[in-house]
Amino acid sequence: MQPTWLLALSWASLAVGVVSFAIVLADTYLRGHRQPVKVMEIVWLVTVLYVGPAAVRLYWNWGRPQALEPRRRDDKPRRPHRGVILTQVSRCGAHCALGFIVAEVALYALRFDPARNGLWIAYVGDYLAAVTIAVLFRFFEGPARRVAQIWRALTAVVRAELLTITVFESALFAWLTLAHHMVFPEPPLRPDSPTFWFAGQIGLIAGFVTAWPAACWQVGRGLRVGPR
Structure with missing residues (x-):
C-alpha cells in the first residue's frame, strides 16, 4: 500500500484539479464566456483539470474569448502571439490527456498489468488514442460531417499538431517510466489508485512545458491549431 502522506497528497492534487475544472466550467457555461470554436471549451476544461490553478490563471489571461482578441487602435481584432502558442500547447495537451485517460481506463478494464505486459503497450495505446481524439476534434469542428472530412482532419492533424503531440507524449512517457520503476515502484501503479492519476x-504538466518550444516552432512556420 502507498504511504499515507502520498495518498493524501494525491487526493489533494486531484481535488485541486476538480476545483479548477469547476471554476472554468462555471465561467464558460454560467457566466456565458463561450468559445468561438466549441472544442476549445473542452480543451480548457481538460487543461485546468491536470494543470490546476496555474491553468486557470492562463485561461483568465489568454483563454477567454475576449482575452484572446484584444483590439488594436484601428479596432481590428488581433490574437497575441503568446495566446496562439498557448492555444497550440493546450489543445495538443488536451488530446494527450484525454488519450491517456481513455487508453489507461480501457486497458485496466481489459485487465492489462504493466508489471507483466510491459509499459510500451500502454504507451502505444495512449499515443494512438491522443491522435484519434485530435482527428475527432478536427472532424467535429468542421462545417460538414462527410467521409472526406475525416481525411482532411487527419491531414490537418499531421501537418499542424502531430509534432507537438509527439513531444508532449514523449515527456509524459519518460516521466511515467520513472514513476513506475523508480519514484513509485511499490506497489505497482494502477488506475484504481489516486497515486496513478x-x-x-x-x-x-511535464509534457505541457516540454511541448512549448515545439509549438513555438510550429507557430513560427505558420502552422496553428487555434481558432482563426
Missing part, C-alpha cells in the same frame, strides 16, 4: 498529472 497524481503521477499522470505530473507527467502531463
Whole structure:
C-alpha cells in the first residue's frame, strides 16, 4: 500500500484539479464566456483539470474569448502571439490527456498489468488514442460531417499538431517510466489508485512545458491549431 502522506497528497492534487475544472466550467457555461470554436471549451476544461490553478490563471489571461482578441487602435481584432502558442500547447495537451485517460481506463478494464505486459503497450495505446481524439476534434469542428472530412482532419492533424503531440507524449512517457520503476515502484501503479492519476498529472504538466518550444516552432512556420 502507498504511504499515507502520498495518498493524501494525491487526493489533494486531484481535488485541486476538480476545483479548477469547476471554476472554468462555471465561467464558460454560467457566466456565458463561450468559445468561438466549441472544442476549445473542452480543451480548457481538460487543461485546468491536470494543470490546476496555474491553468486557470492562463485561461483568465489568454483563454477567454475576449482575452484572446484584444483590439488594436484601428479596432481590428488581433490574437497575441503568446495566446496562439498557448492555444497550440493546450489543445495538443488536451488530446494527450484525454488519450491517456481513455487508453489507461480501457486497458485496466481489459485487465492489462504493466508489471507483466510491459509499459510500451500502454504507451502505444495512449499515443494512438491522443491522435484519434485530435482527428475527432478536427472532424467535429468542421462545417460538414462527410467521409472526406475525416481525411482532411487527419491531414490537418499531421501537418499542424502531430509534432507537438509527439513531444508532449514523449515527456509524459519518460516521466511515467520513472514513476513506475523508480519514484513509485511499490506497489505497482494502477488506475484504481489516486497515486496513478497524481503521477499522470505530473507527467502531463511535464509534457505541457516540454511541448512549448515545439509549438513555438510550429507557430513560427505558420502552422496553428487555434481558432482563426
